[in-house]
Amino acid sequence: MRITFLGHAGFAVETAGALVVMDPWLTPQGAFDSAWMQLPRNHHLAPRVREMLETPGKERFLYISHEHKDHFDPEFLATLARRDFTVLVPKFKRAELQELFAKYGCKRVIACEDSREVPIKGGYIKLFVSEQGTNRDSGVMVRGDGQCFLNINDCKMHDRLARVIAEEGAIDVFTAQFSGAIWHPTCYEYPRETYAEISRKKRDSKFEAVSRALDAVQPRAYLAAAGPAAFLDPALYALNFEDVNIFPRAPALFSFLEKRLPDAPTRYLEPMPGDVLDAGTLEFVSQVPERVTADNFQAYLETYAKDMAHLFEERRRALPREEVEAILSRLHVELQRKLDLLDLHDRVGMPLYVELTEAPTRLLRVDFKHRRVEEVPELRDTTRYAMKVGAGDIVRVLDRKLNWEDFLLSFRLRLSRNPDVYEPVLHGFLGVEVEDIREFCDGIRATEARKERTVVEAGGKRFSIQRFCPHQGADLSEGWVEEGRYVVCPRHRWLFDLHNEGACKTNNASLCAEPLLDKPEHGRKDRGGDKVPADMPPVDKAPVEPPRA
The missing domain is CATH 3.60.15.10 (Ribonuclease Z/Hydroxyacylglutathione hydrolase-like)
Structure with missing residues (x-):
């Protein structure tokens, strides 16, 4: 070979x-x-x-x-x-x-x-x-x-x-x-x-x-x-x-x-x-x-x-005002179409602001709770997610020369969020195509429906946890334990705190961890001295947010 x-x-x-x-x-x-x-x-x-x-x-x-x-x-x-x-x-x-x-x-x-x-x-x-x-x-x-x-x-x-x-x-x-x-x-x-x-x-x-x-x-x-x-x-x-x-x-x-x-x-x-x-x-x-x-x-x-x-020479061209306005209008329609199909909208606890760099006083505010997109003159929410992008870049998405994920991977945008917490539904809303929104929501519900549990040992104690990661369904029996308390997802390395009912450090997801009273006689010690099952070895590293594919 x-x-x-x-x-x-x-x-x-x-x-x-x-x-x-x-x-x-x-x-x-x-x-x-x-x-x-x-x-x-x-x-x-x-x-x-x-x-x-x-x-x-x-x-x-x-x-x-x-x-x-x-x-x-x-x-x-x-x-x-x-x-x-x-x-x-x-x-x-x-x-x-x-x-x-x-x-x-x-x-x-x-x-x-x-x-x-x-x-x-x-x-x-x-x-x-x-x-x-x-x-x-x-x-x-x-x-x-x-x-x-x-x-x-x-x-x-x-x-x-x-x-x-x-x-x-x-x-x-x-x-x-x-x-x-x-x-x-x-x-x-x-x-x-x-x-x-x-x-x-x-x-x-x-x-x-x-x-x-x-x-x-x-x-x-x-x-x-x-x-x-x-x-x-x-x-x-x-x-x-x-x-x-x-x-x-x-x-x-x-x-x-x-x-x-x-x-x-x-x-x-x-x-x-x-x-x-x-x-x-x-x-x-x-x-x-x-x-x-x-x-x-x-x-x-x-x-x-x-x-x-x-x-990259063509990208330096300045767009006339009427072209920017047309792009803003088309973007408004695109975001509303997405929002109309997002039936998990009520899970998003903050609005999304979208700003074209050429029109800084005409922001699009995506209100997930009320399921509407409106134009506003400025940021008016302390708790928010915000995206700033050039009209000439986003129009390539609207023209279907790029899909939304390709656009995000072009890195030609600036993002901010307060609080600095990963919100899966909002993240998916940005990156998913209009025709995939419903499948995206169905996928989240299908993952959440998997209720099989497994047992993990950490810090000398045993805990019952949901076996499959609530993010994208990775099998946590192939994960590991950090610092005697955090279960780490093997796919995207999310951390779940066993001392806090299995809550995720990255967002509000949870493994619904429950301590078990019986103490095992067998186990293997990790580098920090905590017993872990054979299929969940320890590690010392942790991420902030899951990477892409």
């Missing part, structure tokens, strides 16, 4: 019987309205990947993990002339990927249910599907030539990795996202010290998730992929050089892992786009000459930004 790194989360896996191209993101326009650019740049690999997919011989597969545009690249895929390959996509409730590829004209499209095997000569491909409401993603495994590659990219399947390995056996090469990919705290108006502290906790939380995944999988090698993007828009460029943020590069992860897992058998590898790894020997068959290092990073970004400057 040979694994070619295509950049970001992209791979081409070649066995004696098949070729599997995974999540090729190669377009020179980047993703999320060009806010994210591939790092290192990989556009030169497009002809090579086209040749892979268009050359007859072995059975060829294109795998797309989910809809996010740093994984699903319609611009590149449109350039493929010969399409006699098979497309593998996860079978989500929303069939967008299936429908798009049904029109694409390929050999066939296989929409895979969770854990479905697709046979290939000498092995198989298997997809792992994760779907919680409107949060959709998947991972993929390729087994062939006596080796196995497991790629979970951004997929939040950490709470099931131990079971996957128990069922599937040894993994040679493993990869999982290690860098942040969310607008919190990136787009929030925090003091510098607060921003740095939140970022540090989230970064370490992501690193901890990777370390726990490695501990569960025990691969022979880990490939650092799905790392940070390059931010080349002048308005975002400073993100590349912040002392602390949620976009660390691979050397920072490796330093963490060497301390966290000092005896791990895993080799940590940082490939460059175009490098080819032999999964049997774990040696690179070939490596590209250009390497991005700590020493040349700044110069590399400066050259990259100059080469891509043309993508």
Whole structure:
């Protein structure tokens, strides 16, 4: 088995019987309205990947993990002339990927249910599907030539990795996202010290998730992929050089892992786009000459930004007043349409203010309680959530050139909230498409309906808790305990305080924890001396808010 790194989360896996191209993101326009650019740049690999997919011989597969545009690249895929390959996509409730590829004209499209095997000569491909409401993603495994590659990219399947390995056996090469990919705290108006502290906790939380995944999988090698993007828009460029943020590069992860897992058998590898790894020997068959290092990073970004400057020149255009007014009116209608469908509106305890930077005295106030959107001249609520955005950026959502989540991931907005508490329904209201609002609400109710309980031991005491996280249903029996009192969700690392009835430190969610009177005779001690069950080891890190996919 040979694994070619295509950049970001992209791979081409070649066995004696098949070729599997995974999540090729190669377009020179980047993703999320060009806010994210591939790092290192990989556009030169497009002809090579086209040749892979268009050359007859072995059975060829294109795998797309989910809809996010740093994984699903319609611009590149449109350039493929010969399409006699098979497309593998996860079978989500929303069939967008299936429908798009049904029109694409390929050999066939296989929409895979969770854990479905697709046979290939000498092995198989298997997809792992994760779907919680409107949060959709998947991972993929390729087994062939006596080796196995497991790629979970951004997929939040950490709470099931131990079971996957128990069922599937040894993994040679493993990869999982290690860098942040969310607008919190990136787009929030925090003091510098607060921003740095939140970022540090989230970064370490992501690193901890990777370390726990490695501990569960025990691969022979880990490939650092799905790392940070390059931010080349002048308005975002400073993100590349912040002392602390949620976009660390691979050397920072490796330093963490060497301390966290000092005896791990895993080799940590940082490939460059175009490098080819032999999964049997774990040696690179070939490596590209250009390497991005700590020493040349700044110069590399400066050259990259100059080469891509043309993508951002049009954004400097000032819009005439009548155009701004038309955009404001359209945004008013869009927000009201969303609100009309949000039947969990009564759970949101604060209004949302939306301000166009070109119209600072004409704010849109979303009143969730009374289910109406009104125009007001200024902020009039102390308790509030607020978003500030340029008319030229938000109109791309209204024109359906971007969806709402793509817009949020473009980072071209400023956000604030008081109190600084994560509100899931309001967060979903912002990020979900109009047509997905009802599904979003149904997903929340379905998660809340799961009442199965489990027992956790912390601080020498036992507690009965809800087994599934109220956020997105992660199995907390695969979580762990911090500081002798906090249950940590393995998927998004939310903390639930067992000394406060299982209340979440991030928002008002709860595990309805109840202390048990009987004291067990068996258990294992964590690093702080507290007994925990075998499937809930301890950790010392905690996040502030859940990351995206």
